[in-house]
Amino acid sequence: MTAIRAALFDVFGTVVDWRGGIASSTRTWLDDHAPDRTDIDTGEFADRWRAKYQPSMQPIREGRREFTALDVLHRESLLELLDEYALPTDAAEELNRAWHRLPPWPDSVAGISAIRESVIVAPLSNGNISLLLDMAKNAGLPWDAILGAEVVRAYKPTPESYLRTAAVLDLSPDQCLMVATHNDDLAAARGCGLRTAFVRRPREHGPEQSSSEPTDDWNYVVDDLLELGVLLRQ
Template sequence: MIVAHALAGEVDVLAFDIFGTVVDWHGSIVRELAQLQPQVDGDAFARAWRAGYQPAMARVMSGELGWTLIDDLHRIILDGILPQFGLEALDEEARRHLNRAWHRLDPWPEAVAGLQRLKRKYILCSLSNGNLGLLTRMAKRAGLPWDCVLSAEVFRAYKPDPATYLGVARVFDLPPARVMLVAAHHDDLAGARACGLRTAYVERPLEFGAGHVKDVTARPDNDMHTKGLEDLAGQLGC
């Protein structure tokens, strides 16, 4: 008999990081490039696009840019890297379509089944820096069964700003300890933990592709360590 984790009855809401945790951004962007621009190194392109993510958000957090949706930051980054890959001639329609690739990211193989199991017992919501339109279209296409779509856009603050983590607890009128952040990134989990949330790490060794395997060693600071969302569901008694 499988014994559920001690936290199985201690949390009500599971809030999920999305990019890399629930969906495979690297593999999805590589597939998009293979269809649209097969001559381009999709692995390098995907990693270059993602590498611009934190610096772009830092421009907003520093006040250099006003509040900016992730769709718009993705477009700024995209326009900046296109010349590096010989794609500066792409017209506006092609650029817009490519930028929307982030709306079409595929889930990890076990993600949807794991979420469906977890939903039987817990409230599930996204907690992503992605904007509401992006997250909603992604969920619709991929079949992600959220009870609620929450985003940095709702709180007008990017993770790891405390307003995001505490905002989830406020939305559901819960103490922070009744909310668990599920993520494949230790910095995100540390931010949540500092706000009193519970934390579950998800192993995603191939987040950056098979050529750049990520260290997914367990860290004792997290409440839970899982190999995927099906594993999380099992540990939480679903």
């Protein structure tokens, strides 16, 4: 088999805890801007904001809207959500920046560092470059390169997002390993010729999530990124 030269990572959910991070930032924001709204479940707020994520990108995937950075899409979704909750919108941008400072999972920094000993490591994320840069600085993520979605002008799971990322790195798809906790992401990557690694993240969707399991025979299935680092050195 062709040697793997690069590990490309899904970020939201695989590398960082988007739900916990957004819930925590939302609570701080509410304390500052709507202190009387103690009725709001910030975990539910995070879930509802995330639920707008895929629909916001669909017009772009279908060619009905020109490419637009994820920061803009997140803010549009947030304004809708604040209206649904009858919350003030004048400080929306402050809360929108919460996506830039999401906390890493406990194994992420050490795991990516271990994987980096064997191959190039970079995000293959729908995030924009400034978002991913800020996140990396805040969380200490040791990427070799940061390739935001605007580099390839496409959003996963369209084939262009995977193929153009490989091309930017001057690699063939089968030299790239897609690392994700989402089976649909891995299926799309494999359809483009990338190798695949499934990482269990049983708390991505909060404490009530019951499991995180592969639904296909991916090249690697691991409990954390440290384990993947060991396997890639073998």
